[in-house]
Amino acid sequence: MLQLKSMVRVRFAPSPTGFPHVGNMRTALFTWLFARHHGGRFIVRIEDTDVARRVEGAVEAILDSLRWLGLDWDEGPGVGGDYGPYYQSQRLKIYQEAARRLVDGGYAYRCYCSPQRLEEMRAEQVRRHQPPGYDRRCRYLSDEERFDYEAQGIVPVVRFKVPLSGQTTFTDLIKGEVTVDNSHLDDFVLLKSDGYPTYHLANVCDDHLMEISHVIRADEWLSSTPRHKLLYDALGYSLPHFAHLPMILGPDRSKLGKRHGATSVVEFREQGYLPEAMVNFLALLGWSLDDRTEIIGREELIRNFSLERISKTGAIFSHQKLLWMNGVYIRQLPVEDLAQRMMPFLDRDLPASIERPVDKGYLLKIVPLIQERMKLLSESAELTDFFFVDDLAYEADLLLMEGLPPERSIEALEQSLPRLQALPNFDAESLEGLLRPLAGELGLKTGQFFGLLRVATTGRTAAPPLFQTMEVLGRDRCLKRLRAALGRLKD
């Protein structure tokens, strides 16, 4: 890889036009990993130059997501830095001056074309199967014409004067050398008529002024990089390194978007994904350590991350694999930790009748029983509610075991009750010691007997191991539930 002679300074530059998309967050993660691996600086810069598309609360949502994933930034909103401000809307002067400099230097010109004209021009181009693009009319305006437009009070935009011939080449750290004929580039806008810069101008100015060493961004920017190179040259700035990350795709292989379901990391958080699982999963989407590593933590990621091992191909976001990975991380969690993380979900989803906050000591006994069954924290309530509710609600039919007449079930429960009552220690071991032989005594298969008891004590056919569940529930609850089951069977 190239010699990094100076400090690595990289930036994540989201635009607050929507909520933190997993694609953007993956870009943030890779950028952050690159910075941390090289001991460089990770900078967050808000690209809020589109007044019309600005979304309320988006900046905070983006920053929250970065924090949630543990991607801390060295410069940017909230932490400041020597290269601020870090909101582009607060740097308008810089861009306006750069635009003026370009116009004065003959690298750019003012364009007075109305949006209507541009629209008609484009429609015509499409109709004639010609490549869409500005026809450069204002590039050749006479002083007289220009004066005339100014007199009419038309506020111009500033367009870049793309060389009419020649080629532009740059090297991308992931894609390699990319070359484009300048004739394919049109005179793009640098400064809008509202005084705000376009992405192209603002991005180039800021990356230069903030001394960004590596521009790491999504693949969708690859085709505008030649324009940026032209801009860097015109402004007399030296070129940073570029690395264009492969895109994250939806199941239909198109750019992952809203129609593909949950794409905001806020949603993943609410669904009960762990940030460490998210980081692990996202890191492996377009990057790999070797031919076998799947579960890899943050530190190891930092230690091993490199741009060379990023693939060139877009990757489909697989919910399946993420779900599996989340389960792996949940199983690895210390009981206390998992209980802690479940609390907000229990709070949110448990029936209103249950007292809040739930008893932590009781929860700590429940967690080991459901830990290996949980894939999402959002399953907390459905996996544990029967431990909390007073009266179980379930279909009486569930008490009817395969090949077992109701009378036999009634008998089984009636035989069980006094013995459970009399059991000295109500723990899993003692329960098994009592109930397993009892199944034989009653002439029942263990599957039938335990199944019956399971439904009676939990109200469901799938639950954690019976004896442990009964131990956690405690004798009183169990007896009460067995009597209730008896009542249902007799109805």
Next chain:
RNA sequence: GCCCCCAUCGUCUAGUGGCCCAGGACGUCGGCCUUUCAAGCCGGAAACAGGGAUUCGAAUUCCCUUGGGGGCACCA
């Protein structure tokens, strides 16, 4: 339409000329374990887009085709 990028199992990927009749993981299928559900363990099916060329030898290099994606705004 034009330009750019990409192309290994359904999916994420390993693979940088011989170690590959292609390895791992998710998912899937079968089995084991077992009081249910999970988890776990064992095993199976499953891919180098096609065609040329280079080479003693190509998943790996080159060309073409095909396919996919991205871009072509006073959006980022």
